[in-house]
Amino acid sequence: MTPSATHRAIDAVWRIESARLIAGLTRIVRDVAVAEDLAQDALVAALEQWPESGIPDRPGAWLMATAKRRGIDELRRRVTVERKHELIGRELETLQQLDRPDLAARVDDVQDDVLRLIFMTCHPVLSREARVALTLRLLGGLSTPEIARAFLVPEGTVAQRIVRAKRTLAEARVPFEVPARDELAERLSTVLEVIYLVFNEGYAATAGEHWIRPALCEDALRLGRILAALMPREAEVHGLLALMELQASRLRARVGPRGEPVLLADQDRARWDHLLVQRGLAGLRRAEELHGALGPYTLQAAIAACHARARSVEETDWPRIVALYDGLAALTGSPVVELNRAVAVTMAFGPEAGLEIVDSLADDPALRGYHLLPSVRGDVLVRLGRLAEAREEFERAADLCDNERERELLLSRAVACGA
């Protein structure tokens, strides 16, 4: 293998092993920052040694053994520098833990460790941005520059965010555990929110020159699939995964040849990814079978499934979509859901009914500055033949929109309304 081929192979091993490695080390040292440092040290050692020695047969076990050895070396070094009685108890304990030989071998435990790590990086003591950055870094195996590029923020900002997040977790003494039954639902919804935030930033980028960023969707899908395998009895986990698979199935039909957005109604449905459609529909079935009351992600997946099953816009079961949005609106009380419901009502029962809902949202403070409010209103007005008003709405929407590709689309729709 050439050195660069070995480096690419090490990258691949890192992507496969890093989450389990950091999770396993966090269980031992009880500090995610120390665990990550040890894992990084092991990676550096691999980068030094593997180009010479070749990649070991069990690279995960090699990395774990190396990380533990480094941890022991580091602590021993400190012991000789300081006097032994000055060594704090925690470090002594860590040293003893690291010396136990059997830890890397217990595969099931390691899987549980990954789940514990997810709940830690998505802990409510952290800000939303911090949860996203830390989860992508520790569970997605993304580097700081990769995260910075994905969210269009400076590298220093992400690095700061991650350092502060790790400090916050340590200071708040956030335990390394899966939450108990009574708080599980609430904590799980935070985890699902983090994954869906990542997905959405890839699916409809809020800023920048690209309309979609598929790599972020892939990262979110991967996290969703990992979580679904770790928590197979949680309906909403399957619901979220089904929702993401169904939405991702449209990714390649969602962008035109010049990078412009293509809306659902105009998409070539033959270009949808049918493997993802099938996986999404199967995931939705699993979610629906698990318990009676459908959660918000499962309801959204059910809506996405109505589109996935339809061969065209006209053949879509719009009344069912309206009913599902009714359920979702009752559950969330969200004005964004209400706005989506207005679109479905327009399609099912005509633009007058849709406009009534849109206009009832006009003064909602949560939608102030949200470009999709005037965009939807413009859409409904076009259907009513009120083109001059529609044009104004599309122009207003374009003004509010931060994504360049989407703004171009809105402006072209304004132009299409005529003078």
Place this chain on the structure above:
Amino acid sequence: MRFMVLVPGSPESEAGEMPSTELLGTMTKYNEELVKAGVMLAGEGLHPTSRGAKVRFNRNERTVIDGPFTEAKELVAGYWIWECASREEAIEWLKRAPFDGGVEIELRQIFEADDFGEQLTPELREANERLRKRTAQN
């Protein structure tokens, strides 16, 4: 990116023999690992070629050839579809599969829309679309 892993047949798979409990166990464990890593999208085993057929194309002529087919090791007995970040990652995963005895497992990248690039001109795209519309009407 997406990969297909092609598992070749063997005299045993062609005879319709199920693998030993032990092999089934290790294979199940491996599949679980793939699922838990979010890598596996699909995977199936195929019945022996005695239950399959071939169709040979020659001008307007279509000849149906019933299974079984010879050369078991050139036949496909099963496949996986994986989602990985790189070819290297797919290779790393494949290296962990519980195969033995000199068997060679083939890994192939699946074409995605972007891979066609310039080849799929707007005209070709349009022609494709017309074709699809017509099929949708049938």
